[in-house]
Amino acid sequence: MIPIEHILLLSALLFTIGVLGVMLRRNVIIMFMSIELMLNAVNLSFATFARGMDSMTGVVFIFFIIVVAAAEAVVGLSIILSIFRTSKTLDIDEFNLLKW
Amino acid sequence: MLTIFYVFASLSVLGALGVLFLRSPIHCALSLVGTFFCLGAIYVMLNAEFVAVIQVLVYAGAIMVLFLFVLMLLSSKDNEKYVNKWSIGKLLAGLLSLWIFVQIASLFTADELQLGPKGAYPIEIVEEVGSVALIGRLLFTDYILSFEIIAILLLIAVIGAVVIAKRRFQ
Numbered sequence: 001m002i003p004i005e006h007i008l009l010l011s012a013l014l015f016t017i018g019v020l021g022v023m024l025r026r027n028v029i030i031m032f033m034s035i036e037l038m039l040n041a042v043n044l045s046f047a048t049f050a051r052g053m054d055s056m057t058g059v060v061f062i063f064f065i066i067v068v069a070a071a072e073a074v075v076g077l078s079i080i081l082s083i084f085r086t087s088k089t090l091d092i093d094e095f096n097l098l099k100w
Numbered sequence: 101m102l103t104i105f106y107v108f109a110s111l112s113v114l115g116a117l118g119v120l121f122l123r124s125p126i127h128c129a130l131s132l133v134g135t136f137f138c139l140g141a142i143y144v145m146l147n148a149e150f151v152a153v154i155q156v157l158v159y160a161g162a163i164m165v166l167f168l169f170v171l172m173l174l175s176s177k178d179n180e181k182y183v184n185k186w187s188i189g190k191l192l193a194g195l196l197s198l199w200i201f202v203q204i205a206s207l208f209t210a211d212e213l214q215l216g217p218k219g220a221y222p223i224e225i226v227e228e229v230g231s232v233a234l235i236g237r238l239l240f241t242d243y244i245l246s247f248e249i250i251a252i253l254l255l256i257a258v259i260g261a262v263v264i265a266k267r268r269f270q
Contacts, residue, residue, distance in 0.1 A: 014113065021119055044143075047151060053215050053217075059148050060235060067250050077170045078262075080174070
C-alpha cells in the first residue's frame with residue numbers, strides 16, 4: 001500500500017508545476033495544457049482520498065471533472081482558433097482586444 | 101509496489117517539467133501525454149481501474165489529440181518570444197508558486213493526516229464487485245441528476261464550440 005502522503009505530495013508538485021506553467025509561458029495553448037495538468041493533479045488527490053477513506057464518491061467526482069475538462073478544452077480551443085484568425089499569433093500578450 | 105509508484109511518479113513529474121521548459125508546443129503536448137499515461141498507472145495502483153482507462157482514453161487520447169490538431173492548424177511562424185533572462189515577474193511567479201506548494205504540502209506533512217470516518221467501500225468490496233460496477237451503480241442511482249446535467253453540459257459545449265469556431269461569411 002502506497003502511503004497517502006506521498007501521492008498527495010506528487011499531486012501538490014504537479015499542481016505547482018501547472019501554476020508555474022500558466023504564469024511563465026506565454027503561448028496560449030501551453031498555458032491551456034498547464035491548466036489540464038492542474039486538473040489532473042486535483043483528480044489524483046480525489047482518487048487518493050477516495051482510496052484512503054474507503055469511499056467511492058471521489059472516483060465519481062473524477063468522472064465529472066474529466067467531462068468538464070473535455071468541455072472546457074473544446075470551448076477554449078475553439079476560442080483560441082477564432083482569436084488566431086484575427087490576430088495571427090498565439091502570444092497571450094497580443095490578445096488585448098478587451099483591454100481598455 | 102512502492103518502487104513502481106516512485107518510478108511512475110518521477111516520470112510524471114518529468115513530463116510535467118517538460119511542459120514547463122520545452123520550447124516547441126508539439127513537444128510540450130507529447131510530454132503531457134506521457135504524464136497522463138503515468139498518472140493512469142498510478143490510478144491502477146489506487147484500485148481505480150475505471151479512472152485509469154478513462155484517463156488514457158479521454159485525456160491522453162481525445163483531449164491531447166484535440167490539442168495537437170489545433171497546434172498543427174495554427175502553425176504560428178513566430179514561436180513564443182522566449183525571453184531567456186530573469187525578470188522580476190518570473191522571480192515573483194516562482195516565489196508565489198513555491199508558497200502555494202508549501203501551503204498545500206503543509207496540510208498533510210505537519211502532523212498525522214486526519215481522515216474522516218471510513219466510507220462503505222473498503223478494498224475487499226471494491227476488489228470483489230469491481231470498481232466499474234460500483235461507479236456505474238452510483239452514477240445511475242445517487243448521482244443521476246448530476247449525470248444528466250453533465251450530459252447537457254457536454255452537448256452545450258459541443259454546440260458552442262461549433263458556433264464559436266465556424267467562419268462567418270459576409
